Amino acid sequence: MSMQAKTRRPRLTRIWRAAALPLVLLAAWEASTRLGLVDPHQLPPLEDVVARGWSESRNGDFLTALAASLGRDLAGFAIGAAIGTASGLLLGFYRPAQSILGPTLRVHRQIALFAWVPLIAVWFGAGEPGKIAFIALAAFQPSLINTWRGVQEIPDRFHELAAVLTFSRLDFLRFVGIPAILPAIFTGLKAALIYAWQATIGAELFMTIAPGIGGVMMQGRQLFQMDLVLLTILLLGLVGAGFNTLAGLSEALLLRRRTS
Amino acid sequence: MARAPLPVSLSLQRLVLQNSAALAADQHAALLLSGFHPAPTGDALIGDALVNRQVQLEAWDDSGARGHEAEGDQAAIGSLDRINAAISDWVGRNVGRVLLGLSFPLILFITWQASSLYGWLPDQILPAPSLVWQTLQERIADGSLWDDASISLLRVLRGFTLGATAGLALGGLMAASRKLHDYLNPLFLAVSQVPTLGWVPLLILLVGIDEGLKNILVALSVFIPVTLGTYQGIRDVPHGYREVGQVLTFGRAQMLRIIILPAAVPAIFTGLREGLSNGWQTLVAVELLASTEGLGYQMSYGRQLFQLELVIATMLVIGLIGFVFDFLLGRIENHLQRWKVAA
Numbered sequence: 001m002s003m004q005a006k007t008r009r010p011r012l013t014r015i016w017r018a019a020a021l022p023l024v025l026l027a028a029w030e031a032s033t034r035l036g037l038v039d040p041h042q043l044p045p046l047e048d049v050v051a052r053g054w055s056e057s058r059n060g061d062f063l064t065a066l067a068a069s070l071g072r073d074l075a076g077f078a079i080g081a082a083i084g085t086a087s088g089l090l091l092g093f094y095r096p097a098q099s100i101l102g103p104t105l106r107v108h109r110q111i112a113l114f115a116w117v118p119l120i121a122v123w124f125g126a127g128e129p130g131k132i133a134f135i136a137l138a139a140f141q142p143s144l145i146n147t148w149r150g151v152q153e154i155p156d157r158f159h160e161l162a163a164v165l166t167f168s169r170l171d172f173l174r175f176v177g178i179p180a181i182l183p184a185i186f187t188g189l190k191a192a193l194i195y196a197w198q199a200t201i202g203a204e205l206f207m208t209i210a211p212g213i214g215g216v217m218m219q220g221r222q223l224f225q226m227d228l229v230l231l232t233i234l235l236l237g238l239v240g241a242g243f244n245t246l247a248g249l250s251e252a253l254l255l256r257r258r259t260s
Numbered sequence: 261m262a263r264a265p266l267p268v269s270l271s272l273q274r275l276v277l278q279n280s281a282a283l284a285a286d287q288h289a290a291l292l293l294s295g296f297h298p299a300p301t302g303d304a305l306i307g308d309a310l311v312n313r314q315v316q317l318e319a320w321d322d323s324g325a326r327g328h329e330a331e332g333d334q335a336a337i338g339s340l341d342r343i344n345a346a347i348s349d350w351v352g353r354n355v356g357r358v359l360l361g362l363s364f365p366l367i368l369f370i371t372w373q374a375s376s377l378y379g380w381l382p383d384q385i386l387p388a389p390s391l392v393w394q395t396l397q398e399r400i401a402d403g404s405l406w407d408d409a410s411i412s413l414l415r416v417l418r419g420f421t422l423g424a425t426a427g428l429a430l431g432g433l434m435a436a437s438r439k440l441h442d443y444l445n446p447l448f449l450a451v452s453q454v455p456t457l458g459w460v461p462l463l464i465l466l467v468g469i470d471e472g473l474k475n476i477l478v479a480l481s482v483f484i485p486v487t488l489g490t491y492q493g494i495r496d497v498p499h500g501y502r503e504v505g506q507v508l509t510f511g512r513a514q515m516l517r518i519i520i521l522p523a524a525v526p527a528i529f530t531g532l533r534e535g536l537s538n539g540w541q542t543l544v545a546v547e548l549l550a551s552t553e554g555l556g557y558q559m560s561y562g563r564q565l566f567q568l569e570l571v572i573a574t575m576l577v578i579g580l581i582g583f584v585f586d587f588l589l590g591r592i593e594n595h596l597q598r599w600k601v602a603a
Binding site: 020099101112122205218221 | 360362363364365368384439443446447451453456457458459462464465466537540542544548549556559560563566568571572574575578579582583586
């Protein structure tokens with residue numbers, strides 16, 4: 001069997017299979033609301049949710065909330081990931097730093113992220129600085145751990161090769177070290193992006209109400225507007241998927257040299 | 261494109277060889293450490309009736325060593341000294357490492373103590389270490405710490421059991437059947453894109469804020485990494501291993517028990533560990549948000565009363581429990597992987 005036949009033919013079947021289960025669920029949803037099997041407060045009809053989505057995106061409320069959440073998310077991500085990656089490099093390449101800070105950072109990682117919320121709320125306030133500090137903390141951990149591990153896992157042969165070529169420390173970093181750990185850094189940044197998004201929602205739910213998707217969710221819950229709540233979940237998922245796609249694309253772009 | 265089949269006999273041979281070598285090395289290490297000179301065991305690896313300590317040591321150092329000329333007791337004693345030296349060297353190095361590792365927390369602690377001593381920060385922002393310690397002791401003494409911790413632990417274990425069972429099942433099913441994978445995976449991926457906390461408002465509307473909410477959320481946050489780990493672990497079992505099973509005419513159950521599950525253990529455990537840590541994380545979050553008992557609630561209570569010593573004391577307990585969880589799963593994983601030959 002040739003490779004082409006194997007991949008081309010099932011593409012259609014695969015799309016059909018991917019869509020099958022969601023379609024069944026949507027049909028079940030539609031049928032149960034039509035037949036009055038469920039309380040419309042608990043599960044509003046599909047067309048109501050779609051209509052609500054249309055009107056909310058027309059009047060711009062969703063867009064404002066989304067922009068506020070994303071701005072917060074990216075600010076925290078930038079701070080946390082920058083500090084995390086830099087610390088990971090320091091710990092990996094500078095042995096004393098690893099001996100002194102390593103164990104503490106390993107234990108720190110075990111404290112559940114959300115356990116920091118009360119402390120951060122008191123130290124930084126529950127407003128914008130506190131939220132961004134919390135998001136930064138969430139992005140810090142995965143970028144630190146992955147970068148650090150990436151440095152530790154540079155193969156010995158790379159060091160040997162650099163020694164044979166009498167590279168200086170700086171040359172080693174430039175030609176061997178950084179390219180070798182780039183994939184690990186990316187894994188860290190990708191994880192940091194996802195953690196930061198989790199933390200953004202957490203911060204918006206836990207700290208003071210502020211414009212953002214979390215605020216819209218809480219409003220929907222308090223007013224018992226299920227359509228609004230369902231829409232925000234859809235939005236959260238779309239943003240998460242968007243981040244993943246973006247991270248994957250930029251990784252492929254920056255690492256294309258490796259495959260050629 | 262058809263993959264050229266591995267020479268089965270070769271991988272089988274390698275597997276058997278590795279295991280017997282490791283077994284022999286283990287035996288000798290154990291005997292040596294107990295200071296006992298074994299009578300010849302008829303071990304295929306040594307295969308010499310005149311085994312002396314030198315040969316054992318060589319066998320321990322390099323399990324590939326076969327027959328060796330005896331070189332007398334002197335060399336053996338020298339080797340034992342070498343081992344002793346290596347052990348004390350190791351202890352020396354690690355004491356240094358532990359001390360260095362403790363230096364940073366110590367500096368933090370001294371700064372903290374100094375800050376409270378000289379009043380750099382008000383108590384509402386950073387309470388004195390002694391106050392945190394006292395709170396911790398009081399809460400242990402009156403049993404309230406144990407009450408909260410046991411409530412939280414029970415919740416996380418319930419959610420973990422639910423989520424891990426579902427995750428193992430779904431991951432296993434998707435790895436077993438390409439067709440099922442194609443049907444289920446897209447929906448699974450879509451669900452996993454939504455941050456766990458994003459489900460909170462929806463679930464509160466559907467099931468209220470009682471135990472059901474905590475169980476579902478913890479289970480969901482465990483479910484996703486466990487499914488991924490199980491699926492990848494089973495899918496990535498090397499082809500050669502399966503062929504060994506086919507050669508030995510294993511049935512489905514035997515194949516699963518003897519070949520696939522042991523080989524997939526590392527990936528599955530990565531999933532389980534991440535799952536448990538996620539679940540613990542999520543539980544603390546939900547307890548902060550909607551609960552009237554448990555460790556997370558204690559923290560939000562402390563925050564409302566501006567009793568930061570209560571918050572910090574609870575954080576320490578939460579960190580400790582997370583640490584113990586990770587440690588325990590690591591031990592179980594090592595135990596399940598004891599068959600593995602060190603690379």
